[in-house]
Amino acid sequence: MIEIQNLKKVYSGVVVVNIPKLSIRKGETIGLVGNNGAGKTTLFRMMLDLIRCTSGQIISKEADVSKNDSWKNYTAAYLDEGFLIDYLTPEEYFYYIGSLHNLNKPEIDLQLEKFNDFFNAEILNKKKYIRDLSKGNQSKVGVAACLIQKPEVLMLDEPFANIDPSTQIRLKNMIREINREKHITTIISSHDLNHLTDVCERILLMEKGLIIKDMETNKNTLEELEDYFSVLQ
């Protein structure tokens, strides 16, 4: 699905991302872990063509993402609040995102019904602009806006941060479900090792721009990760 080749990003002489080769298969659920500054967000941004790669390329469905817009048709992402249009109400934002994918209002409304639990009655019909919502609720809007696009590739940067424990669990269930039923290729970064090993089949561990471990999740993975992070201190 996605092939990364010789990818490098250099900021004033410092290599922040360096991935010689990485392939992501269709339907995989991948967890991205690493301490601050490991290059997770930079990697996401390059995969979304938001920053220019210093060298190398990212091929999604046989097309280079920096040369061709076709990846936008099937990729949904939420990295930070910069993805939300904060002067819209959540409903307006969902309708807007839907209209970009040729979904009309009733279709969006139908989709949004599935998020009733996830939203916990704090998002819809509140007559508030997105900028007036709390960070956690903004993050819920961002994640839901991704899912209503019915994407084939989903990228979430720290989706578990800022949201309450029940919503975290609901989000985990949602990710598992879409992966099982729709075979969406999902890439999630998080600092919560428990959540990540819970939902992801494959974990990529980043350190200083390099992927130093690429492992299938099994019952020892969590322990292994915890060992790695505690040794660092």
Added chain:
Amino acid sequence: MTITLIRHQWRSFWRAKNSGKSLTIRIIMAVLILYLFSNLILLSFYLDKILESVFPDLNLISAFSACLLYYFLSDVLLRFQLQELPTLSVKPYLIQNIKRKQIINYLSLVSLASGFNLAPFVLTLPFLIKVILPQQGLPVFLGFLVSIAGLTFFNHFFSLWFKRKVNLNAWWMLAFVVSIGLFGLLDLKLHLLSINSFSSVIFKSFVQQPVLALFTILAALMMYRINFSFLNSNLYLDEMRSSSASSKSSTEIPFLNRFGKQGDLVANELKLIIRNKRPKSAIMMSFFFLFYGLLFYGNPKMGVGYGASIFCGMFMTGIFIINYGQFMFSWQSSHFDGLLVNKIGIEDFFKSKFLLFTIFSTINLILTIPYVYFGWNIILVHFIMYLWNMGVNTLLVLYFANRNYRRIDLSKSASFNWEGVGASQWILSIPLLVTPFVIFYPLDFLGYPEAGLAIIAVTGIAFIVTRPFWISKLVSEFNAKRYAIAEGFRND
């Protein structure tokens, strides 16, 4: 402590990511501000002559006294519109070991550094020195000076206090507007009450008894106390926010649906304009430009030939393109990453900008129709300039938008706000303002003004017809520069 806070403020100004790093812009700004103030000084030097001609049967000091209160009343209104509340920056200090009192004193002190507080002195001091000092002597001069200072500071703290009051409860605003309207009605229409003579009485008393002027200082101090105690009891984050959280409704603009995706993008941008402080005030200001024509056409000395109507026509039909377009893409800086990742064709993105420009310019063209009163050919010139705006200026503005990497905070007011202003705005203004005249004046000089107008019209139409070509140029340029634009707009 206050010194430390001021030093932090100073650093935040100079170190702000987009505070205009290049020296040239700062110099241009300084020149502009100096120019404004030199205008005020010039006005104040001739204040005695102006007063003489407006009130021929009053002596100078009476005329001056009669006007002062009007000045300060309009000062309150102006401050109410334009003055910024100094709030946002105190958040990190609230939980530190700093006394509330110090924070509030700092807020009040910093807020004093405003052009509004300098203007009354610039405006009156030359008059005071020229007329009052020689005629009435030093005590009266000092009396006037003190009273002007007192009233200025009174206005300052009154408007700060009142603006916060209004933020908490919008009814105050209504009461304010009603009482101002009532005063105006009683004074100007019904003549039951005269601010004019009231003003004379007050300031005449200062001439007789200059010490009385200290009462204005007392009033200012009282207002300071009121503002202080109000802040003291309301210094909480949720209450200090400058926007009140009233319920928001979703608005739909059915007219735009027929334009498909471009229509959706335009609808969003209209919401951007309506729901955010800075673009909203920028648009309000641009509607004032519709009165520009009165200045020129109403005055035969200025409105000779087509030159004036070309100038007015370009501004009145194109003010939105100029005023809003100069900060193109910066308006969307806070969600630019989202725009890039979403399924939006860049071509649609650019076309939506043209649609937005067309809507506003057409509205403005329609609104300028009453100028037909000054001659039908004025409307013709307006229409020609509308074509020019649609064809040439839209492209110019978008060409420069591809070179604009400055983030804008939408929640700040537009007046005296230089955020997002960069070299591109200054360079942009040159071709924008000069080109039509470069075409027109040589031909006008040779005796063919109509030919000049015709060429302007044809150029405009030619660019409208060839627009798809230019859009494709803009798109390929945007694709090359999008990383730099997105980088500049990002907050981190």
